[in-house]
Amino acid sequence: MYLTERSKKILKTLVSLDSGEIDIEELATEYNVSSRSIRYDLEEIDDFLTYKKIPRLKKQTRVTISLPYEELPANFTAVIKDEIETDVDYYQPKERQELIYLEILLSDTLVDIRKIMELLQVSRSTVISDVRFIRKKLQSQNVLMDYQPQKGYIFRGEEEVIRRIGLNFLNLHPGTLDSVESKILNDQYKAIESDDFSYIEQFIATIEMKLLKQYSDKAFQSIVNGMLVTIIRIKKGAKIEKSPHQKFETKEHHYLFQERKMLEDKFSIQLTRAEVSFIENLFLESSLIKSENIINDDWVDLHLFIKDFLEEMSIILEIPLEEDEELFNALALHLAPAIQRIKNKTFLKNEIVEYIQINYTEIFETVDTVLNKFGENKNLDFSLDEIGFVTIHIASAIEKKGLDNKENNVLLVCNYGIGTTKLLEIMLKKYFNFNIINTLAVREVTNEYINKNTVDLVVSTIDFAKEISVPKVVVSPLLSEKDIKKLSAYEKRNRKSRKFNQNNLQGNGENIMLKDLLIKETIELNIEAKDWKEAVKYGGKLLKNIGKIEDTYIEAMINTVEDLGPYIVIAPEIAMPHASSKDGVNEVGLSLITLKYPVEFGHPENDPVSIVICLAATDHKSHLNALKDLMGFLNDSQFIELLKSGTVDEILKEINKEKKEDDE
DSSP: OOOOHHHHHHHHHHHHHSSOOEEHHHHHHHHTSOHHHHHHHHHHHHHHHHHTTOOOOEEETTTEEEOOGGGOOTTHHHHHHHHHHOOOOOOOHHHHHHHHHHHHHHOSSOBOHHHHHHHHTOOHHHHHHHHHHHHHHHHTTTOEEEEETTTEEEEESOHHHHHHHHHHHHTSOTTOTTOHHHHHHHHHGGGSOHHHHHHHHHHHHHHHHHHTEEEOHHHHHHHHHHHHHHHHHHHTTOOOOSOOOOSSOOHHHHHHHHHHHHHHHHHTOOOOHHHHHHHHHHHHTSOEEEESOOOOTTHHHHHHHHHHHHHHHHHHHTSOGGGOHHHHHHHHHHHHHHHHHHHHTOOOOOTTHHHHHHHTHHHHHHHHHHHHHHHHTTTOOOOHHHHHHHHHHHHHHHHHTTOOOOOEEEEEEOSSOHHHHHHHHHHHHHHSOEEEEEEEOGGGOOHHHHHHTTOOEEEESSOOOOOOSSOEEEOOTTOOHHHHHHHHTTOOSOOOOOOOOGGGGOOOOOOOOHHHHSOGGGEEEEEOOSSHHHHHHHHHHHHHHTTSBOHHHHHHHHHHHHHHOGGGEEETTEEOOOOOGGGTBOSOEEEEEEEEEEEOOSOTTTOSEEEEEEEEOSSSSTTHHHHHHHHHHHTOHHHHHHHHHSOHHHHHHHHHHHHHHHHO
8 A cells, every 4th residue: 555645745744743733725735736635635644544554644624634643653653654755656547557658658768568667666467457548548549559579669640649648648737746747757858958948948938929928837838848748759750740721820830930940950850830830739729818919710700709608698697798898808818729729639627627616606507508509519519627717707707896996916926827817816806905916927027027016915826936025925726715814914905895786787888780880881892902901901991981990090900910910811702801999990890892803811721802891899899799790691602792793782782681681
């Protein structure tokens, strides 16, 4: 009978106390896991003590635990000494199987049964049993695990799938300090110098800066892991041969391909387009804290998906969530990488999903129903972990509407994604007079920033080593009672939260329809334009002529394409130029022009463009009903033909006819 690493450490701590108790919540915070995980460890320690014929742990109302000091035998320390001081690790079957997979994936030497026996300190029959189980699991993903006399165990199948299975193992326990996956990864990384790690981190930070995005600390580390696995596999000769299908080149791909030589020279490898595409997906799937732009080839679908989702949630919960612009933007920030993860079958563990299910049951169940209802239409199967992340956003938005502004300047440092950060922010505001001025990753925290923004207190989910000029309180992402007690010592003002008020949630948004925007003055047909810029200018001019926008907005639409690429070409032959509402929008507007001679925007699949629709939005939602109607028309081949061969009056008649039928 052996103990796992964390159980061993807990028992060692209990022994070192001689007398006294340990709080379960404090252990959960120390090891960055849930209290339930700690209780599992305590059960394991009890089983171990029973096996050694020693009385079990004493538990006080499920809050504190201690050794039964008065009942311990005289030779207690000697009996358990070998167990708590040994450096040998013992693994559960699932852990062994993950380790075997990672060892085969990353090792640059032959991996055979003997090596695995030495690595895991288990018998030959145990290894054979584990290998048999792994092979069976891999079959469902069309990956074979073969044994060759001179090469040992090897994988055969699509290299991208082989890597993703390994990366899913590595990301399975992101909050566990003694993760067995991290151990084997570190063993394989020994061939990479420490300054190489820093080089990769700096490379990622450079791409992050160019993209105007900020990833969570855990997402950042996942990208590091993915790039290191990629480098190791390429060095082993295991390469991805073909790129996944893409509608257009993302900015992630553009900058990675542009900067790839830095990695090629540093690690003596060659990064093909296919390998760059694999790394690109690591970025696209990663949780964001901030982003200047959420740009991908499905941006229209994403916005309409969020619109439909929030409208349905609002009806069921009887709260107008669709009016909340901050919530809309937060969901766009989360769902863009989440949908990418689902498409790529990448797993992201939500460490507090059980807490969310228990404490926000109604919201969680509603999100589950509605999210998968709309997801089914797009072949998106949202896992409970992803549903938990979205629930955090909804719950945070609801609770935020019931809180007054707070006064105490607090900087939040969180190594989790935006959803968990938002929930922690709301919980802090609920209990304290806190004004959360910003959320930063650990690597961004400086005294210069703290002083410039008059920070009173830093609240962090990770105990970082940096010296800072203001007090720091380390809390769990769930804000336990112990955390609340610690934070109370720093609170400078009286609690000012008020009760939830349904009257504060009444919506007052406009219901602008397509027929209100596409009018005779905003439609022109068979326009001659020498290039895409001239086409955008012409469409913009129609909106300017009726006072919807200023000249600055036309320039901004052109600059957006030049800066972010041809993502505005949303379908074959159809482009939808737009820019930020801050660039000169007076009112919501749409213009539609058709081109006598199609022009190229630079889209690899949807060019050339013959229909240009300029969109001017004043906020996150006022244009969405019109946009939804428009997309319905653009998916109708007969309407597309009408745009090409009909008259303005015929087009308007069709739009108004469709609307009239809907009203009836």
